[in-house]
Amino acid sequence: MLRKSLLLWPAVVASAVGLNACNQANANFAKTKSGIEYKIFDKSGKAKDIKPETAAADYKKNVGQIIALHVEYHTAKDSVLFQSRKQQMGFPVRVPLQEVTRKGGLEEAISLLQPGDSGVFRFNADSLSLKTTGQPAPPQIKKHGNTMTLFVKVAAIQNQADAMAAQQKAMQEMQAKMQQHEAAQKPLDEKTIQEYVQKNNLPAKKTASGVYYVITQPGSGATPKQGESVSVNYRGTLLSGKEFDSSAKGNGGRPIEFPLGVGAVIPGWDEGIALLNKGSKATLIIPSALAYGQRGAGADIPADAVLRFDVELVDIKPAAAPAPGMMPGGMPQGAPQGR
Structure with missing residues (x-):
């Protein structure tokens, strides 16, 4: 996206x-x-x-x-x-x-x-x-x-000066609106996730920021470090069960690759994938503030949606040097990109 x-x-x-x-x-x-x-x-x-x-x-x-x-x-x-x-x-x-x-x-x-x-x-x-x-x-x-x-x-x-001033003001107002909305939405997401976890009997653990996770198949390799390139198979759904994305459908059946911890993907992914070691599979339940927030993403992910990702950490590679003229953290199409 x-x-x-x-x-x-x-x-x-x-x-x-x-x-x-x-x-x-x-x-x-x-x-x-x-x-x-x-x-x-x-x-x-x-x-x-x-x-x-x-x-x-x-x-x-x-x-x-x-x-x-x-x-x-x-x-x-x-x-x-x-x-x-x-x-x-x-x-x-x-x-x-x-x-x-x-x-x-x-x-x-x-x-x-x-x-x-x-x-x-x-x-x-x-x-x-x-x-x-x-x-x-x-x-x-x-x-x-x-x-x-x-x-x-x-x-x-x-003119450029007036547009820049208007843009800065808009960004400040937007940031304030987002923070107010996220503060109000956080307890609602927490209640939604707890009800979902209980209903589905998931032995989930919770990170300090609010990501819930379940290791469904332990791996045996190392855990990735910030900046390293990770390869991940995934399937993303709403809590209703409706699938909105997957590596199988959106990436030709291949795992997607991205640099970890640099904001190339949604915050819930940066945090959740860092918890896994190579070869492990897990379920991540991500509150809206750590996914696509108030804006949602396209027609399939509504505003304030809590998302579930079933993921597999396939591989970890050293951080690759960016190509000339490219910013680090470039993403392939299909990855759950950061907001």
Whole structure:
């Protein structure tokens, strides 16, 4: 479950953005020469007659500034892939405005908008993915149809200094909200986990931070150290039993590998895997604050979800030197990444 920026292909499979446009998605669309279908609305929700050539000239005046947006992606069957309001706890995402060098993609769509505008954009999914990642649309997208719809609300366009100040303020407010929420959620998660453990007769132990674990098959090797690369087979479920991820399905049947203790995975994994020795199997029950918290993860992991992982520590390797130009802790697709 990867975390992507606005202008990258949304790999997370995730309330409306609050756009009047959302209820008018099937209204008559205009179309750019590059093939983007679009509908633009002003602050009052009234449709605007936008001419791409005029919009492009207006956009050039804003190049170098920062746009603050609320965004939402939908599949052809109207499944929600990503909601920035949910992922950002109500705060907008911010993206630098650059020259539009490739037509038909998200950058061109955003260039049609002004402060206060809302927009609905419809793309060919393969075309959109090729322009943003160089690859065709993922199968999990195309199974819903080969179109993608993007809903956008422009909160502001700011110079870099104002945008930085607004971002810092938003981060402080977000952090305070998260801490307040986690404090209120912690006893609820504890009660949920204790009831689950008792109901399922699990001989679980608890770490100081609140991760419950059961060693179901002891190993005979060493325990991993921070920074070492570990290989893990896993199956993740909600406490209802619904599976949301597994190495068998999401990684071609192979264990996933990641550096331990550097924040590459959710905190409950960094802590839980460190308790195991090579060859052991275990069940980890992770409270929401040490998993995906208030934001959840995509459509399969709701907000404030306690998660169960059945894991096997297959191998431990010395820490690998990062490739040139790469930050340490890069993760393969499919791993339960950190928030």
